[in-house]
Amino acid sequence: xxxxxxxxxxxxxxxxxxxxxxxxxxxxxxxxxxxxxxxxxxxxxxxxxxxxxxxxxxxxxxxxxxxxxxxxxxxxxxxxxxxxxxxxxxxxxxxxxxxxxxxxxxxxxxxxxxxxxxxxxxxxxxxxxxxxxxxxxxxxxxxxxxxxxxxxxxxxxxxxxxxxxxxxxxxxxxxxxxxxxxxxxxxxxxxxxxxxxxxxxxxxxxxxxxxxxxxxxxxxxxxxxxxxxxxxxxxxxxxxxxxxxxxxxxxxxxxxxxxxxxxxxxxx
Amino acid sequence: xxxxxxxxxxxxxxxxxxxxxxxxxxxxxxxxxxxxxxxxxxxxxxxxxxxxxxxxxxxxxxxxxxxxxxxxxxxxxxxxxxxxxxxxxxxxxxxxxxxxxxxxxxxxxxxxxxxxxxxxxxxxxxxxxxxxxxxxxxxxxxxxxxxxxxxxxxxxxxxxxxxxxxxxxxxxxxxxxxxxxxxxxxxxxxxxxxxxxxxxxxxxxxxxxxxxxxxxxxxxxxxxxxxxxxxxxxxxxxxxxxxxxxxxxxxxxxxxxxxxxxxxxxxxxxxxxxxxxxxxxxxxxxxxxxxxxxxxxxxxxxxxxxxxxxxxxxxxxxxxxxxxxxxxxxxxxxxxxxxxxxxxxxxxxxxxxxxxxxxxxxxxxxxxxxxxxxxxxxxxxxxxxxxxxxxxxxxxxxxxxxxxxxxxxxxxxxxxxxxxxxxxxxxxxxxxxxxxxxxxxxxxxxxxxxxxxxx
Numbered sequence: 001x002x003x004x005x006x007x008x009x010x011x012x013x014x015x016x017x018x019x020x021x022x023x024x025x026x027x028x029x030x031x032x033x034x035x036x037x038x039x040x041x042x043x044x045x046x047x048x049x050x051x052x053x054x055x056x057x058x059x060x061x062x063x064x065x066x067x068x069x070x071x072x073x074x075x076x077x078x079x080x081x082x083x084x085x086x087x088x089x090x091x092x093x094x095x096x097x098x099x100x101x102x103x104x105x106x107x108x109x110x111x112x113x114x115x116x117x118x119x120x121x122x123x124x125x126x127x128x129x130x131x132x133x134x135x136x137x138x139x140x141x142x143x144x145x146x147x148x149x150x151x152x153x154x155x156x157x158x159x160x161x162x163x164x165x166x167x168x169x170x171x172x173x174x175x176x177x178x179x180x181x182x183x184x185x186x187x188x189x190x191x192x193x194x195x196x197x198x199x200x201x202x203x204x205x206x207x208x209x210x211x212x213x214x215x216x217x218x219x220x221x222x223x224x225x226x227x228x229x230x231x232x233x234x235x236x237x238x239x240x241x242x243x244x245x246x247x248x249x250x251x252x253x254x255x256x257x258x259x260x261x262x263x264x265x266x267x268x
Numbered sequence: 269x270x271x272x273x274x275x276x277x278x279x280x281x282x283x284x285x286x287x288x289x290x291x292x293x294x295x296x297x298x299x300x301x302x303x304x305x306x307x308x309x310x311x312x313x314x315x316x317x318x319x320x321x322x323x324x325x326x327x328x329x330x331x332x333x334x335x336x337x338x339x340x341x342x343x344x345x346x347x348x349x350x351x352x353x354x355x356x357x358x359x360x361x362x363x364x365x366x367x368x369x370x371x372x373x374x375x376x377x378x379x380x381x382x383x384x385x386x387x388x389x390x391x392x393x394x395x396x397x398x399x400x401x402x403x404x405x406x407x408x409x410x411x412x413x414x415x416x417x418x419x420x421x422x423x424x425x426x427x428x429x430x431x432x433x434x435x436x437x438x439x440x441x442x443x444x445x446x447x448x449x450x451x452x453x454x455x456x457x458x459x460x461x462x463x464x465x466x467x468x469x470x471x472x473x474x475x476x477x478x479x480x481x482x483x484x485x486x487x488x489x490x491x492x493x494x495x496x497x498x499x500x501x502x503x504x505x506x507x508x509x510x511x512x513x514x515x516x517x518x519x520x521x522x523x524x525x526x527x528x529x530x531x532x533x534x535x536x537x538x539x540x541x542x543x544x545x546x547x548x549x550x551x552x553x554x555x556x557x558x559x560x561x562x563x564x565x566x567x568x569x570x571x572x573x574x575x576x577x578x579x580x581x582x583x584x585x586x587x588x589x590x591x592x593x594x595x596x597x598x599x600x601x602x603x604x605x606x607x608x609x610x611x612x613x614x615x616x617x618x619x620x621x622x623x624x625x626x627x628x629x630x631x632x633x634x635x636x637x638x639x640x641x642x643x644x645x646x647x648x649x650x651x652x653x654x655x656x657x658x659x660x661x662x663x664x665x666x667x668x669x670x671x672x673x674x675x676x677x678x679x680x681x682x683x684x685x686x687x688x689x690x691x692x693x694x695x696x697x698x699x700x701x702x703x704x705x706x707x708x709x710x711x712x713x714x715x716x717x718x719x720x721x722x723x
Contacts, residue, residue, distance in 0.1 A: 015710050015713050016432060016435065016436055016713065019428065019429075019431075019432035019435075020432075022426055022428040022429040022432055023422055023426065023428075023429030023430075023432055023433060023658070024423075024658045025420070025421075025422065025429065025432070025433045025652075025653040025654070025656070025658050026653045026654020026655070026656050026666075027432050027433055027436040027653045027654070028432075028436060029653075029654055029668075030704065031440075031668055031671070031704055033675070034668055034671035034672040034674075034675050034701065035668065035672065036654075036666075036668050040654065044631070044654060044655065044656065045631070047656075048625070048630060048631070048663070051625040052625065052630075054625075055625060055626050089590045089591065089594070089626060090286045090289065090290065090590060090591055090594060091289075091290060091591065092290075092591050093290065124626050183624065183625060183626055183661070184625045184626075185625065185661040186625070186656050186661075186663070187658065189625075
């Protein structure tokens, strides 16, 4: 009765393992009885934990503002009407509305209309924005024409994509660019999405926007995203529009995904 | 009773969930909720029948609900209150046959109402008594069986990637509900390519399964007109004409697709040709809920489903996000409600037991709901490799989960598929998964010629 119990080998022996080259899907994991092998179970748990942490991570708004200001840009804080994270998750409508105080703060900066406002916002992954929100914003601002009147970068807390509408309206900005943390996936918890809206004002729909998603190391790299986004912004300014019509024109040149609705719930 | 009174009563009696708060229709506190449940329990079914929640002249789903109602079948329960209906359904008098006889007597609003005064236990016990069996190449929904959809999604619809996921699922004894792919691109050519892929694999393995590419119904109609091998036609549906319009569909389009698919006569043991998906919150997200709570709206979608004799109806319960169903508790409740309401209305219900990363839920919650639904007699669940849908970016049940719950509760797959899986060495003589080391899946992989194709 003292025979050693043998357990089948690791899952890289699985006959399907060679097919993993064709898909990211978790195939050929092997099984013990019906159960998931320990390694595969903990791999999954780790990916999910990373995504959960990203949803609930602290938004380092002050650090982002400090980074921007040390590079010579002006930053201003703003908040939606979603007071805390639990409210934010339950009430996307509140995350699309600007708090009264922020409306007043922003309006006081808008003596003259702006050509562009860039918003850096937490969305569903503060992890993403903390990591590369400021860098992408600076990349954009460095690449748009020097003659443009650019608003202070708005660092917004509790934001959904459409918060860029009241922000843009309060600042009287011709174009709003929202850089926002996307809903974390198991494969990546640090993706930033960029949403461009011409003539932002409350009531704009996803069809009025253009979206560039998956901005992260390993996706669209943050250090080159700024140039790409600036190209899209300049094109929107030339044509005087954003959304589906801009896509028709810019699709091939920029590889832009649009309208925003086409990529699903993302951060909205 | 006025339309507004009944809407408010149903909404306030609904167990708490974030979507009803978002819509501003939820009870203001817990005591108010239970008070509403007491009033609802005393409300007569006849009152509910005579108070359409949306004017049938302005909403074709309401008109359909009215047209489906069978006054003759209703007569034995015409004097019931909602509370009486609950008591009856729980009683030993309510046999499978007795409940099934009420299929066209019950309306979505009646079953939604009774669900609101049921505990989870009641939702399970009653649904378990009401099997709904449908057929195409397999027979789905018999008591003692649990079928699985293989969901082999791929972000670019890569043929080898999709095929690898399918094969992994077949080796676990999954796929007897359907092999159903959410395509990355909704076009007739993309759909055709995926259909041909499954068709080739199915014929090579001589496996009794049906395929579905979950493109828009108009894409399927286009494909059928060009002679593509369409087994099941898919469409997302909801509980109002306006919500369906937001999906770009109406009832006559569903009828056209249904008739075209049936005319192809591709089923062997039956001709249920539709696959529908639903989910609480869909109508609200399209601003097409008319002040009706999300669970009642969901039950109304089943009136649409049952008009077309579907093979499969799947409530995608946790996909929509925490603004509609906040956490594991709300997702669990909604999954049991949807399954219960669908079954009472004679709909072949399956459930996508799932969650997104911004919901307060995890694998443990999914294990619980899967187990509860399997006890309740759910027709089918999803099988996603390792629970991770790499195209839709959410987590559903896995091939492993399906194998777990079949083994834990002694459930078998569809009989035609069971016979095939025994034949190829995936199942033992009793119909349960053989140890992996016995090499059944190696044989299957060899027969698929997939590895050769991948060289």
